[in-house]
Amino acid sequence: MKVDLASVLLVSGLVIVLCGLIFVLNTAMRRNDPSGRVWSLGFISGMLSAICYSMWAVAPEQWWINAIANATYLLSIAAIWSGSRLFNGRHRSLLWIAFAAAALELVLTALEGPNGIWAGSIPLFTGVAAFAVLTGLETLRSRMRRNLNARVLGIGMLFFALFTLARLVLFIAAGPDSPTFQTYFGTPVATIVTVILVVLGTVAVSVMQAERSGARALGDVTVGVYSTVGVLSASSFMQQWADQVERAAFNRDRLAMVAMDVDNLPQMNTAFGRNFGDTAIRSVAQMIRHHTPTTALLGHPGAGRFVIVMVTTAASDAERLAIRLQTALVDEPIDPERSLRATASFGVVDTDMFGYSLPVLRKALDEATEKARAQGGNRIVLGSTDVTHPGALPRS
Numbered sequence: 001m002k003v004d005l006a007s008v009l010l011v012s013g014l015v016i017v018l019c020g021l022i023f024v025l026n027t028a029m030r031r032n033d034p035s036g037r038v039w040s041l042g043f044i045s046g047m048l049s050a051i052c053y054s055m056w057a058v059a060p061e062q063w064w065i066n067a068i069a070n071a072t073y074l075l076s077i078a079a080i081w082s083g084s085r086l087f088n089g090r091h092r093s094l095l096w097i098a099f100a101a102a103a104l105e106l107v108l109t110a111l112e113g114p115n116g117i118w119a120g121s122i123p124l125f126t127g128v129a130a131f132a133v134l135t136g137l138e139t140l141r142s143r144m145r146r147n148l149n150a151r152v153l154g155i156g157m158l159f160f161a162l163f164t165l166a167r168l169v170l171f172i173a174a175g176p177d178s179p180t181f182q183t184y185f186g187t188p189v190a191t192i193v194t195v196i197l198v199v200l201g202t203v204a205v206s207v208m209q210a211e212r213s214g215a216r217a218l219g220d221v222t223v224g225v226y227s228t229v230g231v232l233s234a235s236s237f238m239q240q241w242a243d244q245v246e247r248a249a250f251n252r253d254r255l256a257m258v259a260m261d262v263d264n265l266p267q268m269n270t271a272f273g274r275n276f277g278d279t280a281i282r283s284v285a286q287m288i289r290h291h292t293p294t295t296a297l298l299g300h301p302g303a304g305r306f307v308i309v310m311v312t313t314a315a316s317d318a319e320r321l322a323i324r325l326q327t328a329l330v331d332e333p334i335d336p337e338r339s340l341r342a343t344a345s346f347g348v349v350d351t352d353m354f355g356y357s358l359p360v361l362r363k364a365l366d367e368a369t370e371k372a373r374a375q376g377g378n379r380i381v382l383g384s385t386d387v388t389h390p391g392a393l394p395r396s
Helices: 005-030 033-060 063-087 094-117 121-138 146-175 179-184 189-213 235-250 265-272 275-289 317-331 360-372
Strands: 255-263 297-302 304-312 344-350 380-382
Touching: 005 033, 005 179, 005 189, 033 063, 033 094, 033 189, 063 094, 063 121, 063 146, 063 189, 094 121, 121 146, 121 189, 146 179, 146 189, 235 255, 235 304, 235 360, 255 275, 255 317, 255 360, 265 275, 275 297, 275 304, 275 317, 317 344, 317 380, 344 360, 360 380
Parallel strands: 344 380
Antiparallel strands: 255 304, 255 344, 297 304
16 A cells, blocks of 8 residues: 555654653653753654644645754754753753754755755755764763663664665765665655654653652752751752852862762662662762761762762872772672672862862863763772863962
């Protein structure tokens, strides 16, 4: 049975709209965070694109509809990349790049608009492939690298990028009317591939949002200014951290920071259940409270991460604290009955090296901790830089 193009676009549009609605409603009701909002923008753009393509299939003389469809299609892929950056904890989403690319595609398609159904295809294929590759690569770093659903999304995006690149090459080399292009890369085939990616992406991203909502529950539940595990909650800690940095800068004190990420927390939750993971976090929090200096500032920004801020007299004090905590994890099992022990990845930075800018210190701490995790976990990495930051003191 031969199915006409209009029917394919209408059915695929219905599937994409339903998937988009499911994700947007799920995000609004479960966890409305920055990455979820940007991903929602991507799904809304995809819904608008699907509707426009369906309208254009019925009225192909309305070339401006195709221009809107192409632009929103590109924006939908770019927004998934931007949201993935936020999910990974990057400080900038670079969403403006997504909007700029979509605007450029809108202009280029409009300029070619009356020339046929393939108007704006070359920049569209190029942009889609580029953002799909960027999304796939983003899933290979930081939080997403440790998440099974993120890896599924990344594999899907990289496959989609490969398909789109092959489509672009054949489009330029043989033209859209060639039998090979029509058979393997024509609109019906591309639509089916897109629908598969949308369904796959909806499931993967929705599960990641749900997992993140649950994984950070202990950090979100507060008792006064403290999280439920007994150290400062994320919001209270950030205020206190900023205050500590400001006062240390005034007094020219050496301020050191140690970040501690519990390794394999998602795998713990999967293997032993959520209650076990919560118990492990509580055990680690108590161990940190017992082994850190009394005057140190202890925070639980979320998930399995803890941050310690303290004034030190020697440059090696923070590293020695990290070693002491690493040893304590070995000596104190989180589940004495089964003799299960946790490991952690440590990042260590101080104001001697990075100055008194809180954003610079946070970025350096994140990079050091991620480097420790990338080396296999259960490592201590000292932040280092070849750049002298404002306010940094010479080491003594």
